[in-house]
Amino acid sequence: MRLVGVQFILWAITGLYMVCLDIHFIHGEPLTHPQSVTLGLKDIGYSTAQLLADYPDATDIKLVTLLQKPVYRFTSAAGQRAIHVVDAVTGAPLDLLSQAQARQIADNAYTGQAPINTISPLISRNASGALNPLWVVSFDDFASSTLFIEQQSGRIIRRRHNYWYLFDWMWRLHIMDYDDGENVTNGWLRLVSLLSILAAGSGLALLLLRLTLRKKAAF
Amino acid sequence: MANWHKWLALLVSIQLLVWLITGFYFNSLMNSADNITTRQPVQHEGYLPGRELYPLKAIDAPPPLAVSVIWVLGAPYYQFEYNQPLHTYFPHHRRLFDAITGTSWQISAEQVATIAHQAYAGSARAGEPVLLKPPIDDLPRQQNPLWQVRFADEFNTAVYLDALTGHVIRHTNDRQRFDELMYTLHFIDYTRTGFFNHPLIIIFAIATSLLALSGGYLLISRSRPRVQQQASPCTLTVSFVSGADPDSLPARAGDTVFTTLSRHGIHLPSECGGAGTCGKCRLQCTPDTPVTDIEQHHLNQRQLARGIRLGCQQQVGVCQYIKLPRR
Numbered sequence: 394m395r396l397v398g399v400q401f402i403l404w405a406i407t408g409l410y411m412v413c414l415d416i417h418f419i420h421g422e423p424l425t426h427p428q429s430v431t432l433g434l435k436d437i438g439y440s441t442a443q444l445l446a447d448y449p450d451a452t453d454i455k456l457v458t459l460l461q462k463p464v465y466r467f468t469s470a471a472g473q474r475a476i477h478v479v480d481a482v483t484g485a486p487l488d489l490l491s492q493a494q495a496r497q498i499a500d501n502a503y504t505g506q507a508p509i510n511t512i513s514p515l516i517s518r519n520a521s522g523a524l525n526p527l528w529v530v531s532f533d534d535f536a537s538s539t540l541f542i543e544q545q546s547g548r549i550i551r552r553r554h555n556y557w558y559l560f561d562w563m564w565r566l567h568i569m570d571y572d573d574g575e576n577v578t579n580g581w582l583r584l585v586s587l588l589s590i591l592a593a594g595s596g597l598a599l600l601l602l603r604l605t606l607r608k609k610a611a612f
Numbered sequence: 613m614a615n616w617h618k619w620l621a622l623l624v625s626i627q628l629l630v631w632l633i634t635g636f637y638f639n640s641l642m643n644s645a646d647n648i649t650t651r652q653p654v655q656h657e658g659y660l661p662g663r664e665l666y667p668l669k670a671i672d673a674p675p676p677l678a679v680s681v682i683w684v685l686g687a688p689y690y691q692f693e694y695n696q697p698l699h700t701y702f703p704h705h706r707r708l709f710d711a712i713t714g715t716s717w718q719i720s721a722e723q724v725a726t727i728a729h730q731a732y733a734g735s736a737r738a739g740e741p742v743l744l745k746p747p748i749d750d751l752p753r754q755q756n757p758l759w760q761v762r763f764a765d766e767f768n769t770a771v772y773l774d775a776l777t778g779h780v781i782r783h784t785n786d787r788q789r790f791d792e793l794m795y796t797l798h799f800i801d802y803t804r805t806g807f808f809n810h811p812l813i814i815i816f817a818i819a820t821s822l823l824a825l826s827g828g829y830l831l832i833s834r835s836r837p838r839v840q841q842q843a844s845p846c847t848l849t850v851s852f853v854s855g856a857d858p859d860s861l862p863a864r865a866g867d868t869v870f871t872t873l874s875r876h877g878i879h880l881p882s883e884c885g886g887a888g889t890c891g892k893c894r895l896q897c898t899p900d901t902p903v904t905d906i907e908q909h910h911l912n913q914r915q916l917a918r919g920i921r922l923g924c925q926q927q928v929g930v931c932q933y934i935k936l937p938r939r
Binding site (some may be wrong): 398399401402404405406408409411413414415416417420422427428429430431432433434437440441442445446449451452453454455456457458568579582583586587589590593596597599600603 | 635665668677711807814817821824827831
């Protein structure tokens with residue numbers, strides 16, 4: 394029991410943290426405003442038909458507002474990038490996001506009041522393993538809120554703050570996977586959870602014994 | 613502290629076992645990837661170049677936040693989005709238009725049946741598509757209406773599809789439902805919120821944390837030796853109801869009778885190891901021996917009057933003569 398006791402305390406405390414903090418808050422969802430600018434479809438000078446003539450392999454086409462302008466965002470094998478952004482009024486392709494543009498996007502989206510602390514480039518990998526350049530914009534607030542903006546698309550793809558990093562560590566301690574927190578099926582957790590079931594089961598047996606034998610205690 | 617620790621433990625212990633067993637299930641027994649073997653992808657995309665797409669600016673609709681070009685069964689559609697939910701299960705306000713004709717459109721039950729059939733690799737017969745409003749039993753988080761198509765196979769497979777587009781949202785079956793049940797138990801989510809941030813689990817988590825911390829505290833405080841008083845030697849005289857020869861045991865004043873006896877190989881019945889919670893280490897002293905609160909709790913007036921006390925509560929020196937049933 395003493396062997397697994399420490400892990401019992403860790404399970405209880407980390408579990409308490411994870412259930413008390415709303416998961417959407419942890420994911421940083423309240424850090425940014427939802428998009429609210431509507432598209433003026435009458436201004437669209439570059440039609441979807443023209444877009445397909447210029448980029449025949451375009452998929453996942455989406456017309457959105459980026460930096461107060463309507464743009465098409467789509468994936469295509471053309472050129473050096475995976476995600477393309479094209480001005481929906483003129484049809485001109487847009488370059489990768491500049492640092493100044495990233496600042497503007499972050500400032501517009503951020504729901505807090507704090508000023509931007511740093512904006513730094515980061516080469517990340519997306520889910521399929523392709524290189525994905527980002528701007529990392531961190532704010533000078535209590536929780537060190539940070540937005541990760543894709544340079545190719547201008548999308549905010551990740552929202553982080555200190556509560557998230559703490560949550561991540563709570564999760565690692567909870568599942569006893571201390572390197573990256575991705576393996577729920579690790580053998581260490583298996584061993585300790587089995588021992589714990591034995592300890593808790595024997596505790597339950599003792600309790601039942603005690604409740605049934607209590608009346609027989611005579612002396 | 614020992615007392616409320618005990619009652620809180622009783623309250624939380626059942627859930628503790630449920631947490632341990634379901635946690636072990638997630639760790640060692642669950643294999644979600646193999647749950648549904650009849651799932652297969654549906655090819656919706658067609659070839660766009662060369663088709664005359666209806667101009668967006670001519671479509672009669674309130675201005676959207678975004679427009680996506682989507683495919684359903686080889687035909688292109690415009691999806692006008694009036695909000696941009698961060699999760700697919702959040703309410704999504706949309707309108708669909710045929711991207712060739714520009715007319716308002718949404719999926720028909722026949723098309724839903726076709727897509728569900730394509731998404732299912734098994735040989736069982738499909739039921740009629742049913743349009744469900746949330747809450748949906750199989751998908752507690754989902755806040756949008758969905759089409760459901762059930763298949764009469766041994767695992768009761770169901771395919772859920774988007775109410776407007778007919779895109780497959782999820783497959784589920786009885787194996788998957790069993791895994792979901794384990795999550796429901798682990799998260800005490802009997803109201804089926806689909807999340808772990810509801811009040812009931814927070815109450816249990818607070819209780820469990822208090823329990824674990826107080827338990828740890830009790831463990832440490834009990835394993836540490838009691839305050840070392842002047843260990844002046846004295847004797848404890850033990851006689852036996854069974855008629856065995858009385859004994860004089862050397863002892864240190866301030867030690868409990870319980871520890872003194874066990875040091876000399878006489879082990880009183882006990883579950884708590886001398887902590888005063890079980891009330892089992894009974895013995896007989898002289899009737900004038902002082903009574904502690906814990907003894908008041910465990911013993912009745914008649915027993916106290918006869919001099920029955922608890923070995924863990926009496927200190928050698930205060931209590932010099934005791935009587936035990938047998939050696």
